[in-house]
Amino acid sequence: EVQLVESGGGLVKPGGSLRLSCAASGFTFSNAWMSWVRQAPGKGLEWVGRIKSKTDGGTIDYAAPVKGRFTISRDDSANTLYLQMNSLNTEDTAVYYCTRAFCTAGSCTQFDPWGQGTPVTVSS
């Protein structure tokens, strides 16, 4: 069974840092393109960033609101995806989901499956 399990969320003060992890199982993680998507309380979904597989170049792309503050990385030996979040502000408060790109006909432009999410609260 394909499974994604996030961890590392919690309460952090504005300006602080937090690192989220996503443990993957049930598929060949090293071949997967992975993304982080967040959802602020009562709001919609917002893509945070994506990392391609190393065999596809390992390119990392970020959404404008997090570029320069957040860093996505992966450890293929541990089947784990990471999200390092620095300079956090109250607008970063959200549930953070780890998700895999679902690839078909050469395009990896949708997400399936998703983890259960880990909540991050930025507050003083």
Add this chain to the structure above:
Amino acid sequence: EIVLTQSPGTLSLSPGERATLSCRASQSVSNNYLAWYQQKPGQAPRLLIYGASSRATGIPDRFSGSGSGTDFTLTISRLEPEDFAVYYCQQYDTSSRFTFGPGTKVDIK
């Protein structure tokens, strides 16, 4: 950046009725890279439709997607009790960015 607009914001229907959800893009969505997701309270989103019209694995055939360019539609032919949820469209553009629409809530009338 391509902006997605979904309408209506809320759709109030009864079980057995047909639901038609709209997703409009501010620019043409390349290669119909348009997906739909369902999200229930307290749960993660679930992929329903990709490539504008292809159903994901395990998705019942009462769900269908259509459209191209800037106008896309998700249709639920006969609402089942478990279909009352929020639905999001999502696109991928050539600058390697993903965006989601604001969502349509389908609730019980």
